[in-house]
Amino acid sequence: MKRIRSHGNAIGVVLFAAVIAALGAVDVFRPFGLRFSDLTGRIVTMDTMIRIGILTIVVVGLNLLMGYAGQISLGQAGFYALGAYASGILTTLAARHGILPGIADTWWWAWLAMIAGMILTGGFAYLVGRPILRLKGNYLAMATLGLGFIINIVSGEFPGLTGGNDGLTEIPRLRIGGFALWPMQRYYFLVWGMAILVIVVAVNIVNSRVGRALRAIHTNETAAGTSGVDTERVKVQALVISAVLASLAGSLYAHFQSAVSPNPFGFTVSVQLVTMAAVGGLSSIWGAPFGVATLFVISDLLQSRMENVLHIQGGGYEMILYGILLVLIMIFLPAGVTTSGVEWVRRLRRRWARSSGVETV
Amino acid sequence: MPRFFQRRPVRIIGIALIVAVLLIASLALGSLKHYSPQNYIQLILDGLRAGSIYALMAMGFVVVYSVTGIINFAQGEFVMLGAMICLSVDAMNLPLSPALKMIAAIAAGVLLTTGIGILMERLTIYPARRSSAVTLIIITIGVTITLRAAALLIWGADPHVLPAFTTLALEDRIFRFGGVMIQAQSLWIWATLAVILILLYVFLQRTLIGKALRACAVNRRAAQLMGINPSRMSMLAFALAAALGAVGGIVLGPVTRPIYDMGVMLGLRGFVAAIIGGLVSVPGVVVGGLLLGVIENLAAGVTDPAFKSVVSFIILIAILLLRPQGILGGGEKSTEEL
Numbered sequence: 001m002k003r004i005r006s007h008g009n010a011i012g013v014v015l016f017a018a019v020i021a022a023l024g025a026v027d028v029f030r031p032f033g034l035r036f037s038d039l040t041g042r043i044v045t046m047d048t049m050i051r052i053g054i055l056t057i058v059v060v061g062l063n064l065l066m067g068y069a070g071q072i073s074l075g076q077a078g079f080y081a082l083g084a085y086a087s088g089i090l091t092t093l094a095a096r097h098g099i100l101p102g103i104a105d106t107w108w109w110a111w112l113a114m115i116a117g118m119i120l121t122g123g124f125a126y127l128v129g130r131p132i133l134r135l136k137g138n139y140l141a142m143a144t145l146g147l148g149f150i151i152n153i154v155s156g157e158f159p160g161l162t163g164g165n166d167g168l169t170e171i172p173r174l175r176i177g178g179f180a181l182w183p184m185q186r187y188y189f190l191v192w193g194m195a196i197l198v199i200v201v202a203v204n205i206v207n208s209r210v211g212r213a214l215r216a217i218h219t220n221e222t223a224a225g226t227s228g229v230d231t232e233r234v235k236v237q238a239l240v241i242s243a244v245l246a247s248l249a250g251s252l253y254a255h256f257q258s259a260v261s262p263n264p265f266g267f268t269v270s271v272q273l274v275t276m277a278a279v280g281g282l283s284s285i286w287g288a289p290f291g292v293a294t295l296f297v298i299s300d301l302l303q304s305r306m307e308n309v310l311h312i313q314g315g316g317y318e319m320i321l322y323g324i325l326l327v328l329i330m331i332f333l334p335a336g337v338t339t340s341g342v343e344w345v346r347r348l349r350r351r352w353a354r355s356s357g358v359e360t361v
Numbered sequence: 362m363p364r365f366f367q368r369r370p371v372r373i374i375g376i377a378l379i380v381a382v383l384l385i386a387s388l389a390l391g392s393l394k395h396y397s398p399q400n401y402i403q404l405i406l407d408g409l410r411a412g413s414i415y416a417l418m419a420m421g422f423v424v425v426y427s428v429t430g431i432i433n434f435a436q437g438e439f440v441m442l443g444a445m446i447c448l449s450v451d452a453m454n455l456p457l458s459p460a461l462k463m464i465a466a467i468a469a470g471v472l473l474t475t476g477i478g479i480l481m482e483r484l485t486i487y488p489a490r491r492s493s494a495v496t497l498i499i500i501t502i503g504v505t506i507t508l509r510a511a512a513l514l515i516w517g518a519d520p521h522v523l524p525a526f527t528t529l530a531l532e533d534r535i536f537r538f539g540g541v542m543i544q545a546q547s548l549w550i551w552a553t554l555a556v557i558l559i560l561l562y563v564f565l566q567r568t569l570i571g572k573a574l575r576a577c578a579v580n581r582r583a584a585q586l587m588g589i590n591p592s593r594m595s596m597l598a599f600a601l602a603a604a605l606g607a608v609g610g611i612v613l614g615p616v617t618r619p620i621y622d623m624g625v626m627l628g629l630r631g632f633v634a635a636i637i638g639g640l641v642s643v644p645g646v647v648v649g650g651l652l653l654g655v656i657e658n659l660a661a662g663v664t665d666p667a668f669k670s671v672v673s674f675i676i677l678i679a680i681l682l683l684r685p686q687g688i689l690g691g692g693e694k695s696t697e698e699l
Contacts, residue, residue, distance in 0.1 A: 072495055131682050137494055138432050142636065143681045146674035149629075153671050267625075271502050278499055317514065323507030330500045331489045 009203055012286065013196065020192045023049065028185050043300050046184050050256060052292050053191035057249040059277045059288040060195075060202045061242030066274070067282035068206060069238035070218035071133060072141045075148025076273045079121050079243040081155055081265035083250025086117025088168040088260040089161060107175045114251040118244045125243030129236040148270045156262040167261025174255045191252055195289065198245060202285045205241070214238055218283075279329055281336025290338045298325055383656055390663035399540030404662040405655055410547045410616070411630075412654020413554040414440075417609035418631025419638060419646035420561065421602035427578035427641050428598035430494070434501040435481060436606055437628020438508040439474050443607025444619035445516050446470040448523040459529045471607045477508075478603025482596045490595070505624070512621040523614030533615060546615045553612045554647070557605065561643060574598065578641075626670065630657075633677045 027036040027046055037045040058080055065071050090113035094104035103109060132143050156165045163169075173182040174190070181190050205211050213234045216224035225231045254260050272295065280291020302318035333340040391401065418436055425433045447470030455462050485500050492500075525533035527545035534545040565571040576584040577594040585591050610619070617623070634653045638646030653673060661669035 066495065072498075132678075135681055138426075138498075139636075139681055141432070141498065142632065143678050145629075146633075146677040146681075149674045150671055150678075153667070153674075157667060267629075271499075274495070275499055275502070278495060282495070317510075319510030320507050320514070323503045323505070323510060326503035326506065327485050327500050330492070330496050330503065331485065334489070334492050334496045 013200055016199075016286075016289075017196050020196065021189075024185060024188045024192065027188070043304060044297060046188060048296055048300060050184065050188050050191050052289065052296055053188070053195045054249045054252050054256065055273065055276065055292045056195045056289045057198050057252070058246045058273055059280065059292055060198050060285055061245030062273055062277040063280070063282060063285055063288055064202055064205065064214070065238045065242040066277055067284065068211060068214040068218060069235055070214075070221075071235055071238065072137070072274070073144040073239070073242070074141045074267075074270050074274060075144035075146070075151070076242065076246055077265045077267070077269040078148035078151035079125065079246035080250040080253070080269070080273075081151055081260075081262070082121040082124065082243075083114075083117045083247030084254040084260045084265065085155060085162060085168075085250070086120055086247065087113050087251040087254040088171050090116060091171055091254075092168050093161070107177055110172060110174055110255065114248065117251050118247045121247035121250075122240045122244040125240045126236060129239040130232070133232065133235045133239060145267065145270070149267060152262055152266050155265070163261070165262060167259060167263075169259040171254050171258045171260065173258065187256060191256070194248070194252065198248075199285055199288070206285060210234065210237065275326060279333075279337050281339035284336065284339050287336050287338035291336065294337055298322060380652075383659065387659045387663045394663065396663070397540065400662070401659075402541050404658050406541065406543060406547065408655035408658030409651055410550055410654070411658060412634070412651035413550045414609045414613045414627065414650075415630050415634040415653050416554060416647040416650025417557065417605050418627060419634035419650050420557070420643055421605040421609075422632055422635040423638070423640060423643060423646050424574075424605070425598050425602045426635075428574060429486070429490075429595045431486065431497045431501065432632070433599070433602060434498065434628065435505045435508060436602060436631060437624030437626075438505050438512075439478060439603045439606025439624075440610035440613070440627050440631075441512060441619065441621065441624040442474045442477060442508065443470045443610030444523060444614040444623070445512060445521070445610075445621070446473050446607075447611045448521050448614060448619060449516070451523065463524070463526065463529060467611055470611050471604055474607035474610075475600050475604045478599045478606075479596055481603075482599035486595065486599065487592060490592070505628075509622060509624065516621055518621065520618035520620040522618055523611075525615040526612075544616065546612070550612045550616075553608060557608060558643070558647060565643075570597070629670075630673055633673050636677055637680055 023036060023039075026034060026039065036049070037043075058076060062073065062076055065073055087110065091104075091110050094100055094109070128147065132140065132147070135143050155162050158164070159166075173180055174187075175181055181187050206214075213224065213229045216227065216229055217231050217234060221231055250265075253264075257264075276291040276295050277288065278291070279294050280287030280289070299318065299322055302321050329337065335343070387401075418440060421436045421439065422433065425431055425436075447466045449466075450469040451463060451466035453462075455465065457465060481504050485504055486497070489496060489500055522531055524530050525544070525546050526549045527534050536543045536545070563571075565575055573584070573589045574594055574597060576587065576589055577591055581591050584594070610623075613619075630653065631650070634650035635646045637649030637653060638644075639649075640646075653676065656676065657669055657672050660672040
């Protein structure tokens with residue numbers, strides 16, 4: 001059994017939070033007239049950082065489900081969409097139709113909608129989880145894919161409720177009392193605060209009894225069952241947690257974009273989420289933000305640099321490279337960029353220790 | 362165990378029940394729209410046409426899955442590539458008669474796509490052959506993204522046209538029986554499906570290399586011990602899948618307007634058909650494909666076309682939950698393997 005290193009984790013959290021806070025602070029205080037995007041050569045902007053934070057929350061959930069419980073989901077964008085639509089519908093339609101006057105106008109209504117979305121999505125995941133998680137491997141992948149598709153297509157119908165294919169617009173920004181969590185710099189701190197909180201909670205789940213049960217299921221479901229793990233229940237729990245996190249991220253996305261439509265929640269997004277989780281390392285919670293960031297930076301870099309270097313308009317080339325990079329990462333770093341990177345550093349250190357004559361285990 | 366062509370007691374009663382329930386439901390809904398019998402026959406015929414394409418695609422899924430255990434997301438891109446290469450060659454200025462040019466274009470479409478399939482296997486699947494199922498799925502998705510983006514660059518974002526086989530022009534000959542219309546291209550599609558089915562049967566059951574492929578699908582390790590090279594078989598499976606996809610795309614070309622992203626939805630439908638058929642049996646997925654085409658078309662016809670794809674995914678989930686081995690009986694391997 002791996003030793004639980006709560007100490008190392010605490011340091012990691014503090015360091016990570018400090019870096020994130022420092023990056024945000026650059027944009028708030030603008031030292032020497034610098035902006036955040038200048039630090040990265042205008043490739044990563046504040047906007048990208050917020051998107052990375054939002055998707056980190058989804059990918060952490062996916063990590064719990066895929067890396068620890070060993071259950072694949074190709075429909076995570078569906079849960080993400082449920083959260084976004086819950087927030088979108090509750091905050092715009094109630095106000096437009098004058099339902100619940102006095103309540104729908106308050107600042108805490110949006111937060112209530114967010115929580116309602118999480119409860120609804122979690123409940124939905126619980127209901128579909130029992131039958132669906134009986135499936136395994138590729139079959140589970142396809143069932144979740146179908147689920148994601150159905151949510152996506154249905155969200156494009158019912159114009160009265162979801163706005164149809166045009167979606168909902170003018171979703172209000174979040175605020176706490178009179179303090180608006182906007183402009184972007186403020187929202188950055190909210191999103192990343194939540195993302196770090198989610199990471200901490202997830203790391204704790206992984207190191208708890210539930211986490212051990214999840215890993216046991218991943219290694220061998222039958223053995224876990226005979227050792228007294230209620231495998232069905234634990235798997236459903238993992239799905240519900242991942243769905244609730246996706247819903248939270250969806251709500252944050254809705255208030256960030258101030259609009260929702262079926263398009264950003266399609267099958268491609270589900271695939272991207274799985275890819276981000278895989279690139280970050282499936283059984284590494286800390287890999288999530290790096291996996292998300294890696295894919296964002298690759299596609300942004302390709303987009304901006306390709307246009308500058310090759311003078312090609314309209315894109316296309318960057319998607320070719322994106323696909324090739326994806327394949328290369330999966331072939332050469334199948335454990336994910338973070339895990340493989342850590343492994344590499346460890347090997348280097350071992351080699352260094354050996355050459356300097358120090359005994360290591 | 363995957364045996365491709367094993368004669369198995371087909372669960373006729375189960376299928377008949379499903380079909381009966383769906384027919385009654387569609388009759389009830391259709392009567393609201395005052396549909397005549399001709400309307401239904403038309404819907405069913407159109408469904409059988411679409412279903413034939415799904416069946417061709419599903420065969421590609423089955424061949425790759427049985428031999429390598431991989432769900433190949435790029436199957437839909439093979440269809441797109443087949444159609445696109447074919448129409449490009451056909452549009453070239455070759456010193457050939459229109460009919461010969463069409464034949465050359467079809468051959469080029471199938472051969473080049475097969476080559477791409479082999480390249481894909483050698484470059485992406487072979488180096489990662491020991492990876493987990495998730496990794497391999499993501500790899501095929503990566504290939505899909507690359508192929509689709511390349512197609513967008515080469516052929517642009519606009520839909521293209523492929524001339525009909527019978528007339529070698531955009532206008533196809535149409536046969537009318539009462540109120541029912543059948544395009545000549547539909548007959549080509551059904552004939553192609555039948556010919557492919559026979560060829561595949563002969564190849565898998567009567568040739569040595571086909572038998573080796575089947576052996577690999579039954580038990581890779583045992584096949585290897587018998588001197589069969591599983592890596593070569595994996596390559597062959599991808600080549601076969603690419604060829605099947607390309608043929609599907611080419612015969613479908615004249616009835617749709619081929620576009621660079623046509624592979625996405627086709628691929629998913631082909632996969633649903635494969636699931637209906639149990640993922641490991643060729644006759645199973647042919648029935649699955651035809652069934653899916655008909656159900657989908659009827660459902661879309663009597664309700665709203667927007668729900669066409671919802672129907673296929675509801676069928677997908679229902680079958681996965683109720684009978685993961687497919688409604689035609691079949692693979693015991695499937696649920697345990699991955």
